[in-house]
Amino acid sequence: MLAPGAVAVLTALALAGCSSGSSSSATGSPSGSGSARPASSAPSQSADGNQLQDDYQRVIADVLPSVVQITTGDSLGSGIVYDDKGDIVTNAHVVGTATTFTVTLANSTKTLDATLVGSYPETDLAVIKLSNPPGGLKPAAFGDSSKVELGQITLAMGSPLGLSSSVTQGIVSATGRTVSEPRGGGAPGATIGNMVQTSAAINPGNSGGALVNLDSQVIGINTLAATEPEANGAAAPGIGFAIPASTITNITDQLIKQGKVTNSGRAALGITARTSFNQQFQSVGAVIVAVTAGGPAASAGMRVGDVITKIGDTTVDSLNALTTALASLTPGNKVTVAYTRDGGGQTADVTLGTLETP
Template sequence: TVSSQTEESDFESSSKTNDSVEKAEEVKEAKEAEKVEETKEAEKSKEAEKTKEPEEVEKAEVDEESEVDEEAEKVPKSKNIKESQKSASNKLPIFLSVLALACSIYNLSLTRNLTGNNFGNPGQIGRDSNSANFTEGSIASIANAVSKSVVSIVTSTDQKSFFSNETTSQTAAGTGFILSSDGYIATNKHVVSGASKIGVILDDGTAYEDVELVGTDPLNDFAIIKINNVNNLSPVKLGDSKTTSTGQQVVAIGNALGAYQNSVTSGIISGKGRSLTATDSGRTQYETLSDMIQTDAAINGGNSGGPLVNAAGEVIGINTAYASQGNNVGFAIPISSVKGIIKNVLSGKGFERAVIGVRYINLTPTIAKEKNLSVTRGALIASSKNNKAIISGSAGDKAGLKENDIITAVNGTEIGNSGSLSSLIGEYSVGDTVKITVVRGGKTETLELALAAYKQ
């Protein structure tokens, strides 16, 4: 806080006169001079506030990533990134009570008109959607439209007492968004992992207990759940996270702090391609997250799994984590990186992630200079201490990829600002054929391969 003190100036006349007109003029001039001094001080105060240094925020960034669980090289852990999951303080005896309590809290109801789903072919959503800006009243309009498709997720996890055989139920809250009218919902893996029961509460307060876990992403903090026996839900519209840009305006919607359904915050995209290590509030579990969208739209505990939305009302990210020691430093999974899984699930093919089957390092100009490489962006195929660079029998193996090859593009989309190799491949489904651009020995060539399912 910048404090300012207004200086008071005393003005004295050097001579006295009996002429009342001259005295009046002197008083007038003194008042005007005093106003000028006060104006100058106010301007100085404003300038001081503008030049105040922002509080530094630490971020965990790494340059490496793997398409499989073991990364090509070790990624350092950050000490200040928390998963955005808020555990509820009350332990309720039965799950129905949890839902009843949640319904009594989540009573916000808005009028919306957005329906339908937009997948198209990967990469077909144009830049116009992400180049749109908010206008007066548009944030409220978008919030009203999208909130209809945002849900609160309440989970119950059975835990046995350390001192007895008694089992207690630990409840927690998160967020999700509707993918289809028949009940498929996207959320974070950490919101639903290990839950013995899952409940969903719509924006209008309708609660569902007949909910199942469809699957969790082996490479990302992503999961899909399903409300059974419904057919009238309003799905979101999915955008294209590849064409997002730094400075772009966004809105985050979620179950803030596990207590405020469909809270809305706005901000901008602060950065792209961030890598970090997330941990829960107890620092008992760690997970490496890569290629994340960074935003200054406030993301709080309970917002996990909620949508990050562009000015066209399209979901471009899944809110996942926030920096515990930074003001308004949140992170979201790019929606394009999980479109392939979503497409698979909605077409009835099950929860599967498409992969090439290689281990790689994300190139940076620094790494490229150290290794004397001809390109500065791409995925350098590399082995680790205990793992081969090319997984035997994988799509990459069958296509003839070799260690030290550099993959620079997928179907013409360059690796780098548009996303990592894993994110770009994540837009496609198992069985899809893609063309990858490869630099080998300084020469560029194109290989075609059919994507296979990730196998643990």
């Protein structure tokens, strides 16, 4: 949708699908300044440049027809055609609480009606479906998240600021990022693990669009852009985040088949917790208020009243810190949990379970 909010994860973040986004510009020095280059170097450089340009244009021709614009009331975002039956995957914060939408395909100005299939705010993903899918829909191809590497060239496709079928380019700046979103105004406030960080420009309206590699594969859904807290939330150029393809396909397949998610793929301790405070009202951990019988924590001997202070090497000083730590872990892995009980420190080796969903 179009309405950026702020969030703290190393720096503040803004959802890339909101309405009052600011634009920015960059300048560079002319490449032709200074002394002339030898004539013999021009042909190979031109050939290299033309090859990369050809690659960009091929990928754009392959994937852009799969990227759509989604309108909800007076706000908009982007989406990706998932199959030829009219299912479109996007961000949960793009659909918000709406159940009906209008969709504009990349190769058309005609709007199409769509309805909600299902939404899973915990990973900020949702699926909508065209009421009358036209012939010739082109589903996107999704890549292997395990093969996404630092330095790979990426193209971000979507409708930033309402400019449909826009494309920006960059590289994969990092993988495995755990990012927390803002909450409110339709934003779910999800904490999402294993996100892809990219330098490709991601602006308001890009949410739900495609982050693509040069093999014409979607490697992520554009979701967040960094902002600078010290600059009143102004955009921090070159820092954007995308939900990885493995998460997209896992959640989308379940929403299409079942209308809900029963296997989140997210690690869990099998507890309910809240932030614990000391006598000086400082947050010091996450206190367990309920334990699932037979769950990971219970099986490791943990119980109600225990205050979790560390998971692996990560310090836990609040419920949010616990949620963020778990988002970066994988179900089935064993992790050492440090906690206090009756004032004394203890540890437990816990085999992580899967976060259950309603």
